[in-house]
Structures are given as structure tokens and as C-alpha cells.
Amino acid sequence: MKINNQDVNIDDLFNQKYMHKEVNKGIYLSDYQMEVLLKYDIDATKCGSINELIYQIDEVLDNEDADDLDQVSKEINEFNYYHNTNK
Numbered sequence: 001m002k003i004n005n006q007d008v009n010i011d012d013l014f015n016q017k018y019m020h021k022e023v024n025k026g027i028y029l030s031d032y033q034m035e036v037l038l039k040y041d042i043d044a045t046k047c048g049s050i051n052e053l054i055y056q057i058d059e060v061l062d063n064e065d066a067d068d069l070d071q072v073s074k075e076i077n078e079f080n081y082y083h084n085t086n087k
Contacts (some may be wrong), residue, residue, distance in 0.1 A: 019040050022078075026050055028079065036072045040064070 020028040023044050029037070035044045037044055037053075040060045047053040060066065074078070 024048075026084075027053060028083075029076070033072045033075065036068050040066060040069055050076070050084065054080065 023034065027044055027047060028065050033045050034044060037041050037057070038045055041057060042053070042060065043047075044053050047056065054073070054076060055075070056068060061070060061073065062066050
């Protein structure tokens with residue numbers, strides 16, 4: 001299927017790999033996000049909070065140029081904002 005002149009596989013939009021699951025109390029991640037975090041030796045299951053996870057990601061990003069981790073960081077920060085910020 002073409003969307004905005006790009007071929008998009010509809011099955012990818014519903015792939016379980018991208019669905020969020022609770023990996024620890026209050027931390028929801030997709031399998032893809034977990035893969036990227038583990039690639040940089042960040043184990044989200046050992047984090048006590050989403051803020052601790054974000055801190056660990058930021059420490060790695062301070063020392064490495066990792067586009068995939070940077071994207072995951074943005075996704076986690078956005079999720080955190082919409083689910084944990086009083087508006």
C-alpha cells in the first residue's frame with residue numbers, strides 16, 4: 001500500500017514487536033525498544049523507575065553517537081510525558 005508516496009507494509013503496523021508491554025512497574029516498552037536498550041547494555045527490567053531508565057539512556061548518549069538509541073529515548077520520553085505528567 002502507498003502512503004505519502006511510500007510503500008508501507010500494513011502488517012508492520014500491527015507487528016507485536018512494536019506493541020508496548022510492562023517490563024517493570026510503570027515501565028512500558030516494545031520488544032524493539034528492549035532490543036535497542038540491551039544492545040547498549042541497558043537492562044530496563046533492573047530499573048526502579050522510568051526516570052532511572054531515561055537517566056541511563058542519557059549517560060550512554062553522552063558518550064556515544066547512537067541514532068537508534070536516540071530514537072528510542074525520544075519515544076520513551078514522549079510516553080513518559082503523556083502517561084506520567086499531570087496536565
